[in-house]
Amino acid sequence: MTGSTPQATRRETVWTRGGDASTGAVTGAPSPGGLRERKKQRTRDALIRSALELFTAHGYEETTIDEIAEAVDVSQRTFFRYFASKEEVVFAVQEMVEARFIEELERRPSAEVPLEALHNAVMTSWDEIGDAIRTVIPLELHMRTYRMIESTPALVAAHLRRYSELEEQIARLVARREGLDVAADPRPRVVVAAFSGVMRVAGKVWGEGEDVSVESIRRITEEYLAQIVPAVSGDWPRRGA
Known part of the structure; x- marks a missing residue:
């Protein structure tokens, strides 16, 4: 996308990675390249799942890259072929969610x-993202990971940094849809900031609750997004009315 940071570009590639090829001639057997890509994808998914299981069970800071690699029975060198750091593994599935949005x-x-x-895009994403996540990790693990991020200071800082980059990407997309120059017109960034702020609040409320299902985060998100216009327009019922 235009205006994407390197991190955003990496985020966008999540959905185009690992395409399978087929000879399609007589047997329809997968080509060697397709088999290699599937094997690489399985290894990557296994590293994500093992890392998140270890992080949520023992703590992010306490878990080493060697432990993650050992859990998948690969070398540390293999880990670094797929991920530059532990932080990158933590947000791998979240990048899928963001790319889908x-x-x-x-x-x-x-x-x-x-x-x-923005509202309709996030609601549609929540309707469909569950199946995409399940190809990599159980939904329950994804939800536990979210809570782990929110309780780990180093990851909260990384999450906010990534969110800022994503907001800029979305603002540029909104500006392009509206035929505006994001550098000259503040409205795309303003509306995205309001939207993103509500999304963070909804996520916090969900993370503090007992129900960690996709249905729960979708319901809370819907409820909070519906309050943006009444809140900013001053349509507040008087206390005691």
């Missing part, structure tokens, strides 16, 4: 105003 936002009808497009 960006995809959906790009597909929203041009008639939808920015806040409506």
Whole structure:
């Protein structure tokens, strides 16, 4: 995407990685390249799952890269072929979620105003992302990982940094949809900041609750997003009314 940071570019590649090829001639057997790509994908997914299991069970700081590699029966060198650091593993599945949201936002009808497009994109993403996550890790582990991030100071800082980069990517996308110059018109960044702030609050409320299901985070997100317009328009019921 235009205006993407290196991190955002890496995020966008998540959904195009590892395409399978097929000879399709007589037997339809996968080509050697396709087999290699699937094996690489299985190794990557195994590293993600093992890392997140270890992080959520023993703590992010306490878990070493050697322990992650050993759990998958690969070398530390193999780990670094897939990930540059432990932090990158933590956010690997989240990058899938973000990439799916960006995809959906790009597909929203041009008639939808920015806040409506953002709202509908995130709701549609929550409807579909479960199956995508399950190809890598159980949903329950994804939810535990979210809570682990929120309780680990180093990861909270990384999460906020990544969120800032994502906000800029989304603002540029909104500006492009509206035919605006994001550097000259503040409205794309303003609406994305409001949207992102509500998403963070909804995530915090969900993380503090007992229900860690996708249905729960979707319901809370819907409830909180619906309050943006009434809150900023001053449509607040008087106390005691």
